[in-house]
Amino acid sequence: MSEIRVVIAPSGFKESLSPEQAAAAIAEGIRRAAPDARIIQVPLVDGGEGFTETLVRATKGEMRQATVTGPVGDKIESYFGIIGRERIIHPGDNGHDGRTPQRIAVLEMAAAAGLRLVPKDRRDPLRTTTRGVGELITAALDAGAERILVGCGDSGTNDGGAGAAASLGVKLLRSDGSPIGDGAAALDELDRIDISARDERLNDVQIDVACNIHNILCGERGVARVFGPQKGASNETVEKMERALERYAGIIKRDAGIDVRSMPGGGASGGLGAGLHALLGATLHQRYEVVMEYLEIDEVLKDADLVFTSEGGIDFQTSRGKIPVEVATRAKRLGLPVIAIAGTVGKGADLNFEHGIDAMFSMLPKPCTLEEAIEQAHPMLAKCAENVMRTVMLSMKLADKRRG
Numbered sequence: 541m542s543e544i545r546v547v548i549a550p551s552g553f554k555e556s557l558s559p560e561q562a563a564a565a566i567a568e569g570i571r572r573a574a575p576d577a578r579i580i581q582v583p584l585v586d587g588g589e590g591f592t593e594t595l596v597r598a599t600k601g602e603m604r605q606a607t608v609t610g611p612v613g614d615k616i617e618s619y620f621g622i623i624g625r626e627r628i629i630h631p632g633d634n635g636h637d638g639r640t641p642q643r644i645a646v647l648e649m650a651a652a653a654g655l656r657l658v659p660k661d662r663r664d665p666l667r668t669t670t671r672g673v674g675e676l677i678t679a680a681l682d683a684g685a686e687r688i689l690v691g692c693g694d695s696g697t698n699d700g701g702a703g704a705a706a707s708l709g710v711k712l713l714r715s716d717g718s719p720i721g722d723g724a725a726a727l728d729e730l731d732r733i734d735i736s737a738r739d740e741r742l743n744d745v746q747i748d749v750a751c752n753i754h755n756i757l758c759g760e761r762g763v764a765r766v767f768g769p770q771k772g773a774s775n776e777t778v779e780k781m782e783r784a785l786e787r788y789a790g791i792i793k794r795d796a797g798i799d800v801r802s803m804p805g806g807g808a809s810g811g812l813g814a815g816l817h818a819l820l821g822a823t824l825h826q827r828y829e830v831v832m833e834y835l836e837i838d839e840v841l842k843d844a845d846l847v848f849t850s851e852g853g854i855d856f857q858t859s860r861g862k863i864p865v866e867v868a869t870r871a872k873r874l875g876l877p878v879i880a881i882a883g884t885v886g887k888g889a890d891l892n893f894e895h896g897i898d899a900m901f902s903m904l905p906k907p908c909t910l911e912e913a914i915e916q917a918h919p920m921l922a923k924c925a926e927n928v929m930r931t932v933m934l935s936m937k938l939a940d941k942r943r944g
Contacts, residue, residue, distance in 0.1 A: 550584065562850050586827050647690055
């Protein structure tokens, strides 16, 4: 039986394993079952937790520390990164002449306004703020960034990016001319938007946002109704947030001339996508357009026999731009089999068979609490990968026997 070549391209597990840790756990399990397997680990990110660290590591860049306002208003220690691999600006690009290295900063909104930063007894998306995200952008500008990559995902906010915009000088005002407060609830008091005092450096910097373009700001599929309950919102709170975001979208359209209500990606990270685009001049991208500039998985897949991917939970939402389906789609172009391991396999998961995933497994060996699953994630993921790989090796032996 010839050596098997395995690519491991996982997402992270929220509040548990980073993409790198997930890849290491899967590799550990595979090696127990197939010691001679040739394994290549390609940890992936989709804009959420780990976005900054993964891109910095992949490009041999550097991490920077910054103190910012957290989602509940307290000061927290956060971070951003400087990409190590230079991107060359060619003549004509963004008005540049000649070939000039571009200084690129990378940050993730989860590092300043993520759900994990919101204590469980304070999870009220009517009050949480993205102000710290704007402060991270300011820190990147202070570091001389000419391009800023922003990862959207794993948010604990629903303020439409109003806090981020306000921290960069955008004035969100009541009818009496006073600034509104922080959080989604304050948007219900918004009367007008004034960008005249916005940080002038934003005029000369390129902001590219990696987001899920399936997320929109308002309506039945809007961010308040789809994700609000995950952030601690009751049914009544969801309706208040929806009303506030509808008002926000209407005023943005009137004062900035941009319709963000159903714009693809506008609902990313509690509407941060809409605010970054309309008020700070950012461009929203399908997240893998940004990620794959630096994580070259397609080249790695060309030399693979089998692909493993993973995510904390696989369900009907996985097909809407999540990492396992992105990996499967790319693998299927090369005819590769794809195995997905998840913490949970939930409602509508079978839909993912239509998008290139060939088999799905839950790593949980028995019923347990979320806390137990988080604590034991590494050994459970490794054991599941081992069991799956033993089954793969057995099938290969059977195939060899039949051919013989």
